[in-house]
Amino acid sequence: MEKRVVFSKLGLPILLVAPQIVITLVFFIWPASQALYQSLLLEDAFGLKSQFVWLDNFIALFSDPHYLNSFARTVVFSAATAGLSLGVALFLAAMADRVLKGATAYRTLIVWPYAVAPAVAGVLWFFMFNPSIGILAYLLKGLGYDWNHYLDGTDAMMLVILAASWKQVSYNFLFFLAGLQAIPRSLVEAAAIDGARPFKRFWTIVFPLLSPTAFFLLVVNIVYAFFDTFGIVHATTSGGPAQSTTILVYKVFNDGFIGLDLGGSAAQSVVLMAVVITLTVFQFRYIERKVAY
Amino acid sequence: MKPKFLPIAVGATMAVAYAGSAMAATEIQWWHAMGGKLGEKVVEIAEGFNASQSDYKVTPVYKGNYTETMTAAIAAFRAKQQPHIVQVFEVGTASMMAAKGAIYPVYQMMADAGEAFDPKDYLASVTGYYTDTDGNMLSMPFNSSTPVLYYNKTAFEKAGIAGPPATWPEVEAAAKKAQAAGYPCGFTTGWQSWVQIENFSAWHNLSIGTKANGFAGSDTEFVFNSPDHVKHIGQLAEWQKSKVFDYGGRRSESAPKFYGQECVMYMNSSAAYAGVKANAKDFEFGVSALPHWADVGSAPQNTIIGGATLWVLQGHDAEDYKAAAKFFSYLSSAEVQADWHQFTGYLPITTAAYELTASQGFYEKNPGTDVAIQQMTGKAPTENSKGLRFGNFVQIRDIINEELEAIWGGSKSAQEGLDDAVSRGNALLRKFEAATGG
Numbered sequence: 001m002e003k004r005v006v007f008s009k010l011g012l013p014i015l016l017v018a019p020q021i022v023i024t025l026v027f028f029i030w031p032a033s034q035a036l037y038q039s040l041l042l043e044d045a046f047g048l049k050s051q052f053v054w055l056d057n058f059i060a061l062f063s064d065p066h067y068l069n070s071f072a073r074t075v076v077f078s079a080a081t082a083g084l085s086l087g088v089a090l091f092l093a094a095m096a097d098r099v100l101k102g103a104t105a106y107r108t109l110i111v112w113p114y115a116v117a118p119a120v121a122g123v124l125w126f127f128m129f130n131p132s133i134g135i136l137a138y139l140l141k142g143l144g145y146d147w148n149h150y151l152d153g154t155d156a157m158m159l160v161i162l163a164a165s166w167k168q169v170s171y172n173f174l175f176f177l178a179g180l181q182a183i184p185r186s187l188v189e190a191a192a193i194d195g196a197r198p199f200k201r202f203w204t205i206v207f208p209l210l211s212p213t214a215f216f217l218l219v220v221n222i223v224y225a226f227f228d229t230f231g232i233v234h235a236t237t238s239g240g241p242a243q244s245t246t247i248l249v250y251k252v253f254n255d256g257f258i259g260l261d262l263g264g265s266a267a268q269s270v271v272l273m274a275v276v277i278t279l280t281v282f283q284f285r286y287i288e289r290k291v292a293y
Numbered sequence: 294m295k296p297k298f299l300p301i302a303v304g305a306t307m308a309v310a311y312a313g314s315a316m317a318a319t320e321i322q323w324w325h326a327m328g329g330k331l332g333e334k335v336v337e338i339a340e341g342f343n344a345s346q347s348d349y350k351v352t353p354v355y356k357g358n359y360t361e362t363m364t365a366a367i368a369a370f371r372a373k374q375q376p377h378i379v380q381v382f383e384v385g386t387a388s389m390m391a392a393k394g395a396i397y398p399v400y401q402m403m404a405d406a407g408e409a410f411d412p413k414d415y416l417a418s419v420t421g422y423y424t425d426t427d428g429n430m431l432s433m434p435f436n437s438s439t440p441v442l443y444y445n446k447t448a449f450e451k452a453g454i455a456g457p458p459a460t461w462p463e464v465e466a467a468a469k470k471a472q473a474a475g476y477p478c479g480f481t482t483g484w485q486s487w488v489q490i491e492n493f494s495a496w497h498n499l500s501i502g503t504k505a506n507g508f509a510g511s512d513t514e515f516v517f518n519s520p521d522h523v524k525h526i527g528q529l530a531e532w533q534k535s536k537v538f539d540y541g542g543r544r545s546e547s548a549p550k551f552y553g554q555e556c557v558m559y560m561n562s563s564a565a566y567a568g569v570k571a572n573a574k575d576f577e578f579g580v581s582a583l584p585h586w587a588d589v590g591s592a593p594q595n596t597i598i599g600g601a602t603l604w605v606l607q608g609h610d611a612e613d614y615k616a617a618a619k620f621f622s623y624l625s626s627a628e629v630q631a632d633w634h635q636f637t638g639y640l641p642i643t644t645a646a647y648e649l650t651a652s653q654g655f656y657e658k659n660p661g662t663d664v665a666i667q668q669m670t671g672k673a674p675t676e677n678s679k680g681l682r683f684g685n686f687v688q689i690r691d692i693i694n695e696e697l698e699a700i701w702g703g704s705k706s707a708q709e710g711l712d713d714a715v716s717r718g719n720a721l722l723r724k725f726e727a728a729t730g731g
Contacts, residue, residue, distance in 0.1 A: 044728045046392040047371045051727075060724075066717075132541065132549040150542050151533075151702045238543055239691070241698035242705075258360050259688035260367065260388065261724070 038266035045260040057267035074247040078225035085165035089172030097180040114170035122235030125163040153244025179213035318350040322376035326362040349616035375606040384686040391729040397605040400429040406618035418669040422680035432602035434642040438564035440488040445557040447576035457581035468537040471557040479537040480558035481547040486693040495678035497590035507682035518711035527707035563665035566638035580661025684725025
């Protein structure tokens with residue numbers, strides 16, 4: 001028989017879980033249900049006139065080819081951002097893990113960008129890549145590449161991906177580094193004695209042991225790319241040129257807070273919420289199986 | 294038209310801190326979107342008013358750029374915490390006008406407060422944008438500008454170009470001469486929808502939308518895909534290939550192209566004057582009227598404004614509105630307006646302010662600063678050049694931006710892009726019509 005620890009009275013456990021439940025209700029369930037309700041309304045900006053229009057907002061969305069296109073763009077953007085920031089962070093963490101001298105200095109420097117607000121990160125890259133005055137655009141021109149994210153959609157997409165993943169590298173780095181340091185040295189050393197080369201050691205021992213961290217970060221990064229990146233797009237490309245960087249969350253922000261179309265924006269946020277919930281469920285069901293805890 | 298991002302935290306904090314000391318005075322809140330130097334000027338104006346009398350006190354609060362300020366005011370209204378006065382940019386006009394229960398029309402407030410107010414004192418081309426169909430002024434003009442052509446005089450001399458081009462073919466000729474003299478690009482533009490579609494239309498007396506550009510009803514439809522518009526935009530797209538024209542961003546991001554002498558001509562707001570003056574370090578610059586096509590419409594007609602006005606929001610005491618009315622009288626006095634106009638490059642909103650500025654010899658000392666005002670007042674505005682009033686226009690401008698970028702990038706022809714912009718814009722107009730009850 002399995003031994004179970006149970007509370008003798010109901011009061012204490014309820015008290016203990018209450019804060020979490022309240023926070024979830026106030027900061028997630030309530031706003032989410034508001035968004036759900038709002039998405040069925042057609043309302044003027046001031047909230048003076050409001051009509052219940054059932055699913056009109058959703059029908060309008062899905063009959064708009066531009067909205068459907070932005071799905072594809074979001075997939076490219078999110079996959080690239082998550083991939084790039086995870087890859088770079090893992091590489092840096094693996095390197096920093098082996099550094100003996102000045103490790104704290106390296107770590108502090110790598111963590112810095114996380115303190116930068118998304119919009120500021122965007123502006124930073126925006127200036128470096130500015131076709132007229134940007135230093136990087138100037139260097140690229142020297143190499144024979146005419147960088148112009150005002151006209152070229154691919155350039156613009158690369159710019160926002162770069163800015164978005166640069167900011168996230170620090171966060172991933174911290175977790176990867178902590179994960180790496182939790183791996184017992186003896187395992188790696190034993191493999192080294194058996195003649196395994198660094199890459200082999202990393203791939204067969206370190207990486208599998210790191211998989212819980214990697215999985216957690218994958219989920220967090222996808223959520224980040226889907227939800228948190230509108231500031232970067234807003235500050236760099238405003239979704240252009242010609243919609244080439246209009247990702248779903250930017251459209252939610254732009255239609256709601258700039259265009260003041262609350263119903264349409266709420267409908268988009270409901271769609272986005274559904275997409276992310278599906279993705280997360282999918283990740284937990286299928287990818288988590290490959291994770292060794 | 295130029296968005297101002299720099300916060301004036303110091304000024305705003307001080308203004309808020311002062312608010313506590315003068316308990317006897319009726320205090321009203323003024324939310325504005327003027328950052329940096331302009332923000333300091335706004336604080337100066339409010340302090341000037343506060344010092345001029347002791348019954349009322351205006352507290353200016355910086356709320357971010359235009360869209361942020363408008364969004365903040367609307368959110369505050371929904372939460373019943375609205376300011377008395379809010380600065381709203383011109384494309385938000387239709388949204389504000391449609392919010393009948395939320396706004397207190399300025400002409401009505403001035404009458405209720407018993408404050409002398411004559412709309413005729415104001416420049417018709419400015420107020421035209423903000424009056425209802427019965428000719429009543431709904432908001433108080435504050436900062437208005439219109440697009441002009443800035444040109445690099447030094448480069449023009451080097452390339453042997455006689456003077457500023459008046460027509461588009463002359464722009465092309467000047468650009469090619471400049472390119473031959475080693476300058477990489479002819480001209481660039483800021484705010485492309487405002488300059489190359491909206492003002493292009495007004496300047497050539499062409500309609501942007503039906504129903505007198507939306508003034509006569511919200512059941513308006515866009516028509517800026519006419520052959521004349523297609524010709525102009527198609528020509529720009531053609532020029533983009535040879536860098537006679539070079540696109541540089543949706544707002545004023547193209548300015549460095551002019552400052553860095555990459556492009557020798559630059560079309561943007563007359564309020565960009567101070568910025569151009571500060572940044573044109575290695576060359577002389579001149580200001581001239583927007584170019585026109587001699588064979589299109591009845592050009593040159595007049596251009597339309599951008600910028601912002603002050604709206605009064607409902608839900609406060611009568612005494613508060615008296616304060617707002619007094620403040621508006623102070624704000625539109627010739628001295629305050631002339632000072633604002635000379636400092637910022639925005640248009641003087643009253644005839645008296647214009648005349649005062651002229652009599653002070655400002656235009657002679659600063660050649661080009663009167664181009665904007667002449668361009669706006671040269672002819673009596675027509676139905677096509679009075680302004681525009683379209684709902685959801687903030688979003689529609691984004692659509693126009695997107696389609697124009699597709700045209701400049703070559704993925705759509707001018708006809709396709711403008712057709713798409715018109716049909717997507719019309720969908721948003723219908724949505725606005727439905728949301729505000731027509």
